[in-house]
Amino acid sequence: MTPADAGAVLAIYQAGLDDGNASFETAAPAWAAFDTGKLPGHRLVAVDGDTVLGWIAVSPVSARPVYAGVVEHSVYVDPAAQGRGVGRTLLDALIASTEAAGIWTIQSAIFPENQASVALHRAAGFRAIGVRVKVARHAAQANRWRDTVLVERRSPVVL
Structure with missing residues (x-):
């Protein structure tokens, strides 16, 4: 991913947010904020x-050195490309x-209603480690309380 991809990346992100089952966020950030928050490698x-x-x-x-091998990920696929293995290809590359x-742990929080993402992560070796019940309100859905399923993949290579 390079700055040349910014427009497409943010448009795909926004499409996922508009769907309502990808994130609590309602608007994709500006590229500078997105870029700053993601690990370059x-x-x-x-x-x-x-x-x-x-x-x-x-x-x-976390910024704490003991958690240097733990990351949280996001994966988004253009609605026109869903169901074609793009998500799995990206997850395998990650x-x-x-x-x-x-890095020994990749984690994420998924809305349980997002069954495609739950299945994708399970197929890629992630396991559900818990459900956070009514963890936050979703502004795009009239402030409805939402649960998230916490998933993680522990590396058998790094551990």
């Missing part, structure tokens, strides 16, 4: 020719890049 895009089909990126979960860098 683990930002990937899936492309077909010049078209970005999806993206994946990680953020550190696993490879994080393991090569010594």
Whole structure:
């Protein structure tokens, strides 16, 4: 992922947010904020020719050195490209890049209603470690309380 991908990445992000089952966020940030919050070595895009089909990126979960090997990830696929294996390709590439860098845990929070994401993560070796019940209100859905399923993948290579 490079700054040249910014427009497509943020448009795909916004499409996921508009769907209502991807995040509590309601608007994609400006590129500068997005760029600052993601670790540079683990930002990937899936492309077909010049078209970005999806993206994946990680953020550190903590600034504390003991958590240097734990990241939180996001994966978004253009609605027109869903169901074509793009998410799995991105997730597999992320696993490879994080393991090569010594990262031992990738985690995320998924709305339980997002069954495609739950299934994708399960197939890629993630496990549900718990449900946060009514963890926050979703402004895009009339401030409805939402649950999230916490998933993680522990690296068998790094551990």
